[in-house]
Amino acid sequence: MDPRDHASAFESARPMLLGLAYRILGSRAEAEDAVQDTYLKWQSADRSAIENPASWLTTLCTRRCIDLLRSARHARVDYVGAWLPEPIHAAAEPDPGEKLSLASSLQTAFLLVLERLAPKERAAYLLHEVFDVPYPEIATALGLQEGACRKLVSRARANIAQSKARHTTPxxxxxxxxxxxxxxxxxxxxxxxxxxxxxxxxxxxxxxxxxxxxxxxxxxxxxxxxxxxxxxxxxxxxxxxxxxxxxxxxxxxxxxxxxxxxxxxxxxxxxxxxxxxxxxxxxxxxxxxxxxxxxxxxxxxxxx
Incomplete structure (x- = not known):
């Protein structure tokens, strides 16, 4: 593959990787670090053996985010006062459909609900419910059986539905x-x-x-x-x-x-x-x- 095609493949995936990483970590700075780490791995990988670049990049980024999240949780134990996600500029979307789903999954209340979930549970839910990643790919990304991933998403879905955090106000x-x-x-x-x-x-x-x-x-x-x-x-x-x-x-x-x-x-x-x-x-x-x-x-x- 031409080096320009490698760069193009990564840049095509970058928005999704950044969006996923931010939702997992609640931090723009950490999300950008995770995506940069993914890019460095992409540069040094044997890309001729990678059949699906988007899936490969998603897997690598997800695993890096889970590692960062575990470290961040230890650091937040000593955090002074309330911890809130890093705020970002993201447009309020009045129309239903895909954009609404993406926008509602960025709201502070929703991100705080995600904080209650275990790292893999959070990643599985976001991959499937927000980014439409199929279960076989989620299983690869998390190193779990497909059935276990379905259970993670089901538990997370029930938790989030109970919180009523994901809806849109006019x-x-x-x-x-x-x-x-x-x-x-x-x-x-x-x-x-x-x-x-x-x-x-x-x-x-x-x-x-x-x-x-x-x-x-x-x-x-x-x-x-x-x-x-x-x-x-x-x-x-x-x-x-x-x-x-x-x-x-x-x-x-x-x-x-x-x-x-x-x-x-x-x-x-x-x-x-x-x-x-x-x-x-x-x-x-x-x-x-x-x-x-x-x-x-x-x-x-x-x-x-």
Whole structure:
């Protein structure tokens, strides 16, 4: 095969590999490392013996992600405060179909549900349910029997269905919440926002121990609204607000002196009430969000 064809084969697979790696790891930086490691292995492989480049690359990338995930889980034991996935720019998709499936699988609430799954269970579910990889290829990637892979996906599917984390809230509802949230922070008045929140609303913030933020999860309307109307109003008054699409839903990036200082996203129940407010303040997780032209990391299904 011509070297240019080798490069083309990898570049064709790259969007899917990045999308898969990010969903497994919850970190853009780690996802890019996994894909780069896969590329280096691809360069040194005997490619004449590889019948299906897409399948080979998916297998290698999946195994590398599982190794990285296991290491990351040990590191997160000592994480200061709440851990949230690294936010990325990914468009909210109002139309049903394949794009909806890809977008909904990027939402913060869904990625946090995936955190509850064992590494191979998470990988099997994503490969089959999001990227349409057939079970024989999943079995090869995970080094398991096909029947075992089916059981992994079945357990993961039941867990995710119970959490009700993977659904889409109408964009106009998301816009209303975002506007009410911004108004509450600006004025301290929270009555309008309160009407859009579920009774068991939760707010958590990820500062990674590197910036000041609330370290425990706030629960219930009274506690959450008091924090928004009092603390956030005081601390965020100098920030510039940029409403944008974050992880497949409407969110906001806040800047101070041009630098990204915070990112906020939301989760909703099936009735459209907000159930969670996610605030990322960890500067390591915000660095790439502020890059011009960084682009979305939403992945794509690969022709196999």
């Amino acid at each position: 964009l106009d509802r998301q816009e209303r919440l975002l506007e009410a949230f911004q108004a509450a922070v600006a004025s301290g008045g929270t009555d309008h926002l309160a009407a859009l929140l579920s009774d068991d609303i939760e707010l958590c913030a990820d500062g990674g121990g590197k910036v000041a933020t609330v370290l425990h999860v706030l629960r219930g309307k009274a506690e959450v609204l008091d924090f928004i109307g009092r603390a956030l109003r005081e601390y965020w008054s100098p920030y510039a607000w940029d409403a944008t699409d974050i992880n497949g839903a409407r969110g906001v990036v806040l800047r101070k002196d041009g630098a990204v200082a915070a990112c906020v996203s939301f989760a909703y129940d099936e009735h459209g009430a907000a159930t969670n407010i996610y605030i990322v303040r960890n500067p390591d997780k915000l660095a790439r969000l502020g890059e011009e032209g960084a682009g979305a990391l939403d992945g794509a299904r690969q022709a196999r």
